[in-house]
Amino acid sequence: MDNGTVFPITSTTPFIPEPDLHVVHTPTGTRIPAHATVLASASPVLANIITSNRTVKIRGVPNGAVTAFVEFLYSFRCTEEDMYKFGMHLLALSHVYSVTRLKQRCIKGIGERVSTENVVDVLQLARLCDAPDLYLKSVKFLVSNLKLVKETEGWKFLQKHDPLLELDILNLMDEQESRKRKARRRKEEERVYVRLSEAMECLEHICTEGCRHVGPYDVETKEEKRECSKFGTCEGVQVLIGHFGSCKKRVNGGCLRCKRMWQLFRLHSSICLTQHSCRVPLCREIQLKMQQENRKDDPMWNLLVRKVASAKAMCSLALPLRKMDEEIRA
Numbered sequence: 001m002d003n004g005t006v007f008p009i010t011s012t013t014p015f016i017p018e019p020d021l022h023v024v025h026t027p028t029g030t031r032i033p034a035h036a037t038v039l040a041s042a043s044p045v046l047a048n049i050i051t052s053n054r055t056v057k058i059r060g061v062p063n064g065a066v067t068a069f070v071e072f073l074y075s076f077r078c079t080e081e082d083m084y085k086f087g088m089h090l091l092a093l094s095h096v097y098s099v100t101r102l103k104q105r106c107i108k109g110i111g112e113r114v115s116t117e118n119v120v121d122v123l124q125l126a127r128l129c130d131a132p133d134l135y136l137k138s139v140k141f142l143v144s145n146l147k148l149v150k151e152t153e154g155w156k157f158l159q160k161h162d163p164l165l166e167l168d169i170l171n172l173m174d175e176q177e178s179r180k181r182k183a184r185r186r187k188e189e190e191r192v193y194v195r196l197s198e199a200m201e202c203l204e205h206i207c208t209e210g211c212r213h214v215g216p217y218d219v220e221t222k223e224e225k226r227e228c229s230k231f232g233t234c235e236g237v238q239v240l241i242g243h244f245g246s247c248k249k250r251v252n253g254g255c256l257r258c259k260r261m262w263q264l265f266r267l268h269s270s271i272c273l274t275q276h277s278c279r280v281p282l283c284r285e286i287q288l289k290m291q292q293e294n295r296k297d298d299p300m301w302n303l304l305v306r307k308v309a310s311a312k313a314m315c316s317l318a319l320p321l322r323k324m325d326e327e328i329r330a
Helices: 036-042 044-050 063-075 078-098 102-110 119-128 132-144 153-161 163-210 233-245 256-271 284-291 298-327
Strands: 023-025 030-034 055-059
Touching: 023 036, 023 044, 023 063, 030 036, 030 063, 036 044, 036 063, 063 078, 078 102, 078 119, 102 132, 102 233, 119 153, 132 163, 153 163, 163 233, 163 256, 163 298, 233 256, 256 284, 256 298, 284 298
Parallel strands: 023 055
Antiparallel strands: 023 030
């Protein structure tokens, strides 16, 4: 065996055939004897090279990375030490020679070792090696640690030599921030729909059973008026009802609070399912008026009605589940 030759696989089996080719690391000239059948079965790219040449030359990576690469082709294993030392190089080799199992192992191993100092290098390599999962993970890490990453030599090199990647990163950051804003806006809208659905429940509760100061408009209840579980919302609706009954401006439509009460009545009538027996004032009248006028509400109002009805249905489903959970815990 030539000086400097490394043979990565040892075995006590006496019937292993002699190596029939060499993997050569350039420029050091280190020669690793190997078997053509093993390399060809592990890599379609190597299979094509071997058909015309019994020497496989690998350049651009450290000598140890080549040894770890050949060992993986034989054993399909990569040690943590090799991943720590040569993970980036092994990812490049696995991509170039189409060794899928090694590529998956490298993506996982490198992803666990992304740091402030290497994240830019990982991003560039992930893009070159078509590793979208690793690329996305690196971008998320970079965005979360942007202030520290901007102080590294890797980021400064990126700004000078790869402005397109820098632009991609900044665009991804803008998209991520846009998604966060949309999520916050959606949550706020959901809270509004839930509050409106609670207002509908409180309006029905006040007009049906009575709650502290306000009772059903057409029936005197003998039962004691109780606070509801949504007292904060219920109190606000009661204040609106009290104002609506005594306001002098509402006739001319000049009172903002009365307009709000009218909207609650209209919203209630749009989602009410007990038209003939409903005790909420003006419910039946508003529905009949809309039917007589054959009125078509604007799309935004229809969307509001659907959202509030959906929130009300979800709240009504969540209540028995919450009670059941409390009973189980008790």
